Amino acid sequence: MIYIIDxxxxxxxxxxxACKKPARVFSNAIEAMLDITGGELPxxxxxxxxxxxPDGFAFLDEMMSYPDTKKVPVVIVxxxxxxxxxxxxxxxxxxxxKDEMRxxxxxxxxxxxxx
Amino acid sequence: xxxxxxxxxxAAHELKAPLAVLRQLAFSFDELSANNEHIRAEMINVSExxxxxxxxxxxxxxxxxxxxxxxxxxxRAVCDEVTEELRHLFLGEKKxxxxxxxxxxxxVTANRELLRSVIYNFLINAMHYSDTKFGAELTVKDHYDRVxxxxxxxxxxxxxxxxKEMKEGWIDHPTEIAMRPGSSGLGLFIASKFSxxxxxxxxxxxxxxxxxxxxxxxxSKQASLF
Numbered sequence: 001m002i003y004i005i006d007x008x009x010x011x012x013x014x015x016x017x018a019c020k021k022p023a024r025v026f027s028n029a030i031e032a033m034l035d036i037t038g039g040e041l042p043x044x045x046x047x048x049x050x051x052x053x054p055d056g057f058a059f060l061d062e063m064m065s066y067p068d069t070k071k072v073p074v075v076i077v078x079x080x081x082x083x084x085x086x087x088x089x090x091x092x093x094x095x096x097x098k099d100e101m102r103x104x105x106x107x108x109x110x111x112x113x114x115x
Numbered sequence: 116x117x118x119x120x121x122x123x124x125x126a127a128h129e130l131k132a133p134l135a136v137l138r139q140l141a142f143s144f145d146e147l148s149a150n151n152e153h154i155r156a157e158m159i160n161v162s163e164x165x166x167x168x169x170x171x172x173x174x175x176x177x178x179x180x181x182x183x184x185x186x187x188x189x190x191r192a193v194c195d196e197v198t199e200e201l202r203h204l205f206l207g208e209k210k211x212x213x214x215x216x217x218x219x220x221x222x223v224t225a226n227r228e229l230l231r232s233v234i235y236n237f238l239i240n241a242m243h244y245s246d247t248k249f250g251a252e253l254t255v256k257d258h259y260d261r262v263x264x265x266x267x268x269x270x271x272x273x274x275x276x277x278x279k280e281m282k283e284g285w286i287d288h289p290t291e292i293a294m295r296p297g298s299s300g301l302g303l304f305i306a307s308k309f310s311x312x313x314x315x316x317x318x319x320x321x322x323x324x325x326x327x328x329x330x331x332x333x334x335s336k337q338a339s340l341f
Contacts (some may be wrong), residue, residue, distance in 0.1 A: 099170070
């Protein structure tokens with residue numbers, strides 16, 4: 001299952017459509033984290049950074065604090081500029097800039113990480 | 116002052132968010148008929164240009180932090196990159212763009228990102244003011260110990276006031292005098308600010324049938340590959 005965490009409903013819909021596979025959408029990090037710790041692990045997470053409430057990095061810190069969740073691949077989807085930033089220590093496998101990303105870039109990550 | 120800077124940057128982010136959504140929405144339309152495909156392309160182009168302008172404005176605010184490092188930059192490579200990006204826009208507008216490299220390949224001392232924005236803004240301006248008969252022209256040539264990048268359009272004459280201001284140095288704000296019909300002068304303001312940061316000179320040449328805007332950059336003394 002793919003998880004999309006973004007407080008912009010329309011952006012989430014666009015990402016979901018580009019995934020072409022079932023996805024669950026969360027508008028904040030707390031809901032997503034509660035779901036992850038209480039159930040099955042997602043195959044891939046698309047994560048916005050500037051969220052209402054705890055931000056994307058708070059979510060990543062939480063993910064890194066459990067041995068099973070730290071292995072879940074995360075793709076950052078943000079308008080912030082993370083060019084040349086190495087976030088692999090947070091389990092981040094990719095960074096997409098909302099200003100420039102194209103749907104096929106999203107589906108490439110899905111093809112790579114979701115069975 | 117600190118709060119004011121943060122406020123502008125936050126506002127820039129807020130402005131970009133709906134533009135990014137609009138752009139993604141255009142991508143997410145199901146297949147459109149050939150007649151309507153241009154609508155998708157136009158939505159993407161318009162939102163990308165607006166996003167770029169907001170990003171440039173945010174960069175103007177960040178100039179005072181001195182975060183943009185100067186480095187040897189291959190000026191032709193930057194021109195190639197920008198013209199390639201804008202090629203489809205010129206085609207969509209049915210306007211021509213000719214490129215003339217009259218010097219050897221040069222490295223100039225600049226910040227690549229800022230130089231890219233300067234040339235981009237000059238070319239967008241030229242596209243707007245050129246007609247379908249006479250396209251825009253991009254020329255790169257040596258000028259003493261500097262490299263001059265010139266963008267020529269065939270639009271209305273540049274008002275005397277703005278020409279005078281450019282002769283004297285820089286456009287300090289996007290005011291009415293920086294405007295030609297249908298323009299806010301914002302692109303020129305951004306180009307002027309970025310050029311000043313890079314110790315480059317900007318200027319304009321008035322023609323009877325248009326204007327040439329140029330930026331002059333110092334040739335890099337650190338390295339010369341050619």
